[in-house]
Amino acid sequence: MTQRSARTKRSSSRMMKSKASRRGRSIVVADDELGFRELFRFTFEPLGFEVVTAADGIEALDVVRERAFDLVILDVHMPRMGGPEAFAQVRQIRPDQRILIVSSSSDPTNSFERAVLQAGAADCLFKPMDLDELIAAVEKALAG
Amino acid sequence: MSFQRKLIQRALDRGKVLKWSPEDFLAASLDELVERLVEAGGMAFERASCALFLLDGLHLALAATVGSGLELGEHGRVAVDEGVLGRTAKRGEPLLLPNTSLEGPACPCLPAEGSAMIVPFALQRKPLGLFVLYRRAPPFSRDDLQHAVLFAGQAALAITLQRALDERTRALAESESRYRLIAENVADMICTADRDRVLTFVSPSIRHLAGYEPQELIGSPFERLLTPASQEIIHQTYVEGIEQAKALVVGEAVSLPKLELELAARDGRTVVTEATGSLLLTPDGTLSFLGVIRDISARRMLEAQLRQAQKMEAVGCLAAGVSHEINNPLGVILGFAQGIERRTAADAPERVPIAAIVREALRCKNLVQELLTFSRTSKRCVEPVDLGAVIRSALVLLHARAKTQNVAVAEEIADDLPAMQAERTQVQQVLVNLGTNALDAMTSGGELTVRAAQADGGSVLLEVADTGTGIAEDHRSRIFEPFFTTKEVGKGTGLGLSLVYEIVQQHGGTIDVQSEVGRGTTIRVRFPTTAGERA
Secondary structure: OHHHHHHHHHHHHHHHHHHHHOOOOEEEEEOOOHHHHHHHHHHHOOOOOEEEEEOOHHHHHHHHHHOOOOEEEEEOOOOOOOHHHHHHHHHHHOOOOOEEEEEOOOOOOOHHHHHHHHOOOOEEEEOOOOHHHHHHHHHHHHHO | OOHHHHHHHHHHHHHHHHOOOHHHHOOOOHHHHHHHHHHHHHHHOOOOEEEEEEEEOOEEEEEEEEOOOOOOHHHOEEEOOOHHHHHHHHHOOOEEEOOHHHOHHHOOOOOOOOEEEEEEEEEOOEEEEEEEEEEOOOOOOHHHHHHHHHHHHHHHHHHHHHHHHHHHHHHHHHHHHHHHHHHHHOOOEEEEEEOOOEEEEEOOHHHHHHOOOHHHHOOOEHHHHEOHHHHHHHHHHHHHHHHHHOOOOOOOEEEEEEEEEEEEOOOOOEEEEEEEEEEEEOOOOOEEEEEEEEEOHHHHHHHHHHHHHHHHHHHHHHHHHHHHHHHHHHHHHHHHHHHHHHHOOOOOOOHHHHHHHHHHHHHHHHHHHHHHHHHOOOOOOOEEEOHHHHHHHHHHHHHHHHHHOOEEEEEEEOOOOOOEEEOHHHHHHHHHHHHHHHHHOOOOOEEEEEEEEEEOOOEEEEEEEEOOOOOOHHHHOOOOOOOOOOOOOOOOOOOHHHHHHHHHHHOOOEEEEEEEOOOEEEEEEEEEOOOOOOO
16 A cells, blocks of 8 residues: 555656646536545645635536536536536537546446446546556546 | 754764864965965865865856866866856856766766765855866765855855955055055154054154164154253143144044254254144044155255355345445545645654544445445456466465464465356455355464365356364354444454355355364355356
């Protein structure tokens, strides 16, 4: 455990350095859980990201319509507009938008998660996810 | 001398003359009777030969013959109406032939020299057959004919009675053999006992049911077949039944309530059975008990499995319902804790509490994940799995702990293991859980053996054996129940083995447990090599 976080620490500090060269990396996080929105800010702002949060799919679409972001992170279950619909609409606005799905789904078939991966989502994580896992997934989505 | 006495005296005299006695008319079968009758007939008239024909539809058939001179070979079966025998039978009148040579070709069946009597007999006007008596000399007299008619009349009665008796005996034997066939061939055990519950009949199915021979039980009390708890039950029911039976009249029966009884099998097993019984009053006025016992252990086992599956399902439903609600806050707690942990210097005083939050949050995460296994909502990823490789990697995890407990670890993995379609992490979990349990049972040394081999029917057999404390008998049926644990509070969740069970089920496999207290436990898991999903 300690070994693993130490390794990640090295990689995160590398990333912080690279931030200077790629200023303005930006993500939108749509999650109805305040805790998760706060967690994303707490985790990614120190890494040099611009983090914009939305409490549901509709808010996320408003933000995405206004300007371009490097990555959109969508929760699956949200009031008003959930992840599946938001995913489709974001794709309509910006067909090449990189999207990461974070699921707390208890749907036994995981049908949405499988479908979005086929539809070109960068990855699909399941809550509660490990922080290392999350950072690695975001990095990979941005690189890919 | 009174008239009656005169009659008796006459009968006795005649008996002396005729030399027949009532015993001549007693036999065990019709075949024996006809033999005795011709013998008695031959003896009754000095130097006479005697033949007996019985009416068989429209023919006379030779039933028995004694003495020489009567050559009836080709006349053994004659039509009524044919020849002198047939015509006499039809007419029903006795015929005296003092000199057969005078009859000539009319009687080809009789010798040309000598004397004969042909005596038909009937009962209640129903013709039954006829006697033929013959001797060379002296010729038969009218008196002889009269005696012969008398003899034939008694023979008619004896034959009729014997036929009725034979028919009864045959019917009885048939009915008995039919009942015996049923009693001896049904899977249920049928028994009878007297009013004191001493067994008088036990059907052979008891061999199959409980390993006893019927003979060794007959004469013993019914209770000998039962466990002490069931003895108690039957005793009570029986006392009540006897009370009710006091009002019985012959032929009636009291049905005892259907009971679930445990049979104490000869080898010490307990067999769960369903017993029905009745008390009946037999014609001789004694009470007797009739019981039918059916093995329902297979049904019980299925019911238990079903209950188990339902329990798992309930846990799964609950888990699926709350996992969403738990995963969100847990994700936040874990994420923040890990975030803070990485920003805290390794020697900072907050490092310990933060690491503890991370550790405990991860534990919760695993627990939720385990619970979700029951609802099958977690991601399923079936792939070809090399069981040998999974075993080796799981054993690496167990080795360190085994060493501290002085447990030797042995692996016996067959070379020709086929790959199985399974979820690798779940198979790993099965091994780790079984291994951990095995180590928990061997706190002061022992031997842990993990075997894997190809089994019949396209399956692989995984065996985890320990030499530990073993599982107490009353725990054995519960070890796969979710939340059942014998470990101290905080040491076990009671999910380990039920998870193993669930995973094996989801893979379409089977699991069985052999354990002996003080000797150790062996758990055998059979995985199909092709992907299996429980319906």
